[in-house]
Amino acid sequence: MTDTSLSAPDSANGAMDDSDFAEIPETLHENGLWRDGGWTARVIKNEDDDGWAVEMIKDGEPEPALVGPWTMGRNKKDPKPLDAAAFNTLVKTASEVLRRHEQQLRAQLHKRVTVAAATGDGEWEVTLDIVPDEDEPYALLTALDAFGEPLAQVQVAANFKLSRASAASWVENGFARPSN
Incomplete structure (x- = not known):
């Protein structure tokens, strides 16, 4: 289906609401x-x-994943029409933006350090997974053995600072809940 006119939303500010997308x-x-x-x-x-x-919106998302400049048409007044090649490039770019955002969020919410095992046999991994609850955020501090099996887990404050020293102290104290 090809239309030669430029579609524009009805609202004065150019924003589309859910009813626009439903149609x-x-x-x-x-x-x-x-x-x-x-x-x-x-x-x-x-x-x-x-x-x-041009804005790229993933279905079901309230905000655009990408907004960027768009080329003027030949008359230097109206926008250049969208086409398959441009759309595919925009999808690829917007998908990459979302992927990087998810990686960054994951890195902020998940930390991992390695410490010596309490038994002296190898190393254990200690992870901190922040649960960003709007009302009461918290984090889970977990110790994993060499096979990735959980040894212990405690709930800590969302602002708990995981470091090799704090992880080693937690292990040395028998996995007792850290004071901070």
């Missing part, structure tokens, strides 16, 4: 709006200048 079919290929494979690309007016931007 868009699962697959749609228009000059300023493409929806396919769980992604929506929409050309919007760039709020920072006189140009255009």
